Amino acid sequence: MSTAVGREELHRLESIWAEKPGLRTFLTTVDHKKIGTRYLVTSFAFFVAAGLEALSMRTQLAVPDAGAIGPKAYDELFSMHGTTMIFLFVTPMLNGFGNYMVPLQIGARDMAFPRMNALSYWIYLASGIFLYSSFLLGSAPNDGWFNYTPLAEKAFTPGLNIDFYNLGLLFLTVSSTVGATNFLVTIFKLRAPGMSLNRIPLFCWAMAAQSFSLIFALPALSVANIFLELERRFDFHFFDRAHGGDALLWQHLFWIFGHPDVYIIFLPAVGIVSTVVPVFARRSMIAHDWLALATMATAFIGFGVWVHHMFATGLSNVTYAFYSAASMVIVIPSGVQIFGWLATVLKGRPVIRSPFLYILGFIVTFVIGGVTGVMFAAIPFDQQITDSYFVVAHFHYVLFGGAVFPIFAGIHYWFPKITGRMLDERLATWSFWLFFVGFNLTFFPMHILGLLGEPRRVYTYHPGFGWGLWNLLSTIGSFTLAVGILGTVVNVIWSRSAGAAAGDDPWGANTLEWATSSPPPEYNFPSIPVVHSVDPNWDVDDRRDDARRLEHAELTLSGGHETIGTDWLDADIEEIHEGPSESPWPLLLALTLSWFFVAFLAGHWVLAGIGVGLIAVAVGGWHLKEPGE
C-alpha cells in the first residue's frame, strides 16, 4: 500500500520532529501535546487540592457550632478554594485541552508560538507553587477570591496573605495573556486549507472567544492587583476613603474582570459539549453557525453585566436597571446553545457512553444554574439573596455543572486520543452516577439554606434556623462527589497502562484530531489535511486524499518544524509557517520571573532589581537565535 516516497517522507518527518527522551527534553520541549498534557495533570492536582479544601469546609459546616476548624483556617480555606478552582484548575485545565486539541482540530502541527506556549505553562506552574507556598508561611490569602477592600488593605489584613494573592495573580496573568494570544493567532492563522471561518470546530471557536475575553478582562484585574499592592507596600490610597480613595473602585475593577471570567471558564467547557454532542448523536450539529455566533456573543455581552455583583452597594436604580437588562440578554445565546444541543441529540440517534453521560448531566445541571442566574438579574431578589448560600448554590451549578461536568466529559472523550487506550466503561458509569448524585446532594440544599437566610463565608452557625439538616445533607453529598471523582482518578491511572487498545478513532468522531493516530505522532499529521466541510473526519474521501498526498509527498512539509499558514477568513494557503524546536529559554524566563516575584514578596528591592536584570537577560537569550537561522 504505502510507497517508497511515502515511507521516506514519514522517516524524514520522524527525524525532524522526534525528541530524545530524557531530562533535557523534559525541560526544553515545546510540543503542544506534551505541554497540553502537563497543563491537564498539573491543573488536576490543583483540583484535588481545592477539593480537599472544600471537604475540610464541609466537615466544619456539617453540624452547628462545630469546632473542627477555627475562623482563621476557614477563611484561608475558602479563599484558596475559590482562587484555586478559578485560576489554577478550571481555566488551565481547559487550556490543557485547548493546547492539546486545538492544533489537532485545525490540522496544524503545533501552536503558532510553541516557545511562548512552553513559557505560559512554566509560569502557570511557578505561580501556582508561589500561591500555595503561602500555606507554608501560615499566611494564605484569606479575604476571599474577590478580596474586597478595605478588608484586604494592610490595616485589616497586615500579614503577607494579600501580597501572595496580588503577586500570585499578577504572575499568573502573564501566563494567561501569553496563552490567549497564542490561541488567537493559532486559530486564525494556522488552520488547515479549506477550514474557512464557518468550518472552525466549535471547541476552537470557544477557545478563541475565551482568549478574546481574557485579553480584555485581565488588565482590569491586574490594575486592581497593582493598585492594591502599591497601597499595601508604598502607602498609595486608591481604595482608602480616609485619603480620598474609594472602596467601590476595587469592586468595579474586580468584577469588570470577574464577570467576563465566568465566561472565560464556561465557554471552553461549552466548546467541549459542542464537540461531544454531534459525535454521540451521530449527526452534524444543528445550527452550527448560530452556536459559533452565540459563543462570541456571550463573550462580548459578558463585559456588560458586572454591576449585578454590586446590586446591594447602593448605586442608583437606573444603573441597576441597565445591568439587569444586560444580564437577561446574555441568557439568549445560552438558550440558543442549549436548544442547539438538544435538537442535535433529538434529531440524531444517540449512543450513550461515559463522555455523553457527563454531557447529559451537564445540560440538566447547567439549566438549573441558568434559571437561578436569571433570578439574580431581578434586582430586589438579588438584593435579598446575594451573599447568601443561594449564590453558592447558583455558581456551583453554573461553574461545576457548567464547566467541571464538561471537563469530565472531555477527560473521558479524549483519554483514548492522548493515551491510545480506553477508560473502563463500567467504572466510568459508576463514577458518573456518584458524581452526579453527589454534586446535586452537595449543592441543591444550598439553595434552601440561602432562602432560609444563611450568609456565605461563615465558618460556623448556631442551631435553630432550620439550617442543620440541609448543611448535613450537603456535607454527605460532598463526600459522595469526592468518591465519584476518586473513581475517575483510579480509572485514569489504571487504564493508562491496562486499558483496552483504543485504535485511532474509537468514537467515529467528526473532527480532525481523530484523523491521525492515537496518540498522535510528534508532527501530528504526515500530510496536512485539506478540509471541505464542518465535519472533516466524516469526509471519508478527503481523508483518503490525505493518505494519497503523503504518497506523493504533497503538503508533508518535511523541510523543518513546518506547518501551513492560511488566510484567516477562507483558510487559503498563504505561507509555510516555520516553528522552533526545543528551547531552554521558556523555562529560564519563567524562573527569572519567579525570582522577581519572590524577591518582591519578601520586600527585598535589591534582589527584585537583580531579578529585573535576569528577566532582561532571559528575554535577550530568547531572541539570540531565531528558528531557521
Place this chain on the structure above:
Amino acid sequence: MRRVAVAGGLAGVCMLVLSGCSDDQNTLAPHSSAARSITTLWWVMFIGSTIVVMVVTLLVVLAVLKRRGRLDRVESRGESPGARNVVLISGALVPAVVLTALFIYVLTTVPATAEPKPKDAKMEIDVTGKQWFWAVRYPAQRIKTANEIHIPVGVPVRIRAHTDDVIHSFWVPELNRKIDMIPGYDNSVLLEADRAGVYRGQCAEFCGLQHANMAFYVVAQPRAAFNRWVAREQRPADTTAAGAKVFTQVGCGGCHTISGLSNGTIGPDLTHVGGRMTLAAGTIPNAKGWLGGWILDPQHIKPGNKMPALPVSGSQLQQLLSYLESLK
C-alpha cells in the same frame, strides 16, 4: 410600677424568642410589605424556572429513550432547516419574550425595596457596622445601644447604614433586602414591620475573622411598649455601684461606653446591656454564666474578636456581673 413594666416587656421579648420561628432569617416568611414583594417575585420566578428545568429535563429523557445509533455509522450530515428554526424559536425568541416580560415586572418591584428618602420615614436610626458588632444610635431620641434595634410596629423607620472599618452588609431578611455598609457612602434601607416580633439579622458581607458571629436583632414593638423602651434607654446608668468601680479599675472603659462612666468606642455601648437578649452580637445568650465566661475568656468564645481577657479576681468578677446585669 416602672419596674414591673420593664420586667413585663422583657418577658414578652423572651417569649417571642422562645416561640421559635419568629427570630429566623427566612426570606420566605416576610413580615413587611417590602419583603413580601420580594417573596412574591421569588415565587413567580420559581414557577417559571421549574417549568424551564422540567421541559429541558424532559427533552434530555426523550433523547435518552431514542432509538440508539452506532459509533461506526453517521446517521445524518448537514443542517436540518426545520430543527434549525426550532432552535432559534425555543432558544432565542421564546426567552426574549419571557425575559422582556420578567424585566418589566422586575422594574415594577424595584420601588418597594428602593433606598428610602428621609421623607419616606417617620424615624431614623443610625447603624454602624464594626468588626464584629453593630453600633446603634437614635439621633432624635438621643439613645445609643448595640446589636439590638427596637422599632415601633407599622412605622416606617429609615436605617442609615455606615461602617467604621471594613465593608459590612445590614440584612434583616424578614423585613427587607440587604444594604452594604461602605466607607464614605450614605446607604439606607427602610424597616417597617407589620407585626410585633423579633427578627434576626446578620452581616452579609465577609468582614474578617468573626463575620459568622456578627448578628443582631430587630425587636418590633407596639407603640406603647416601644415608648417605654425608649424611656428606659434614655435613663442614665448607675455609676455608683461597686461593680462600676471594678469596671473602671480593670480597664473595661477603654473600649466600652457606659454613659456617665466611660466613653470607649472599640466595643459595644454597655449603658443598658442588661436589657439585651444576647451578648457579643448574637454569639451567646445574655445570662450570668455566659457573661462570666465571656469576660474571662472572650477569645475562646469568639476567636479573633477585639476583646482581650483582662485579669479580674473572683470577687471582682461577681461585682462586675451583678453590675452589668443591673444595667437594664
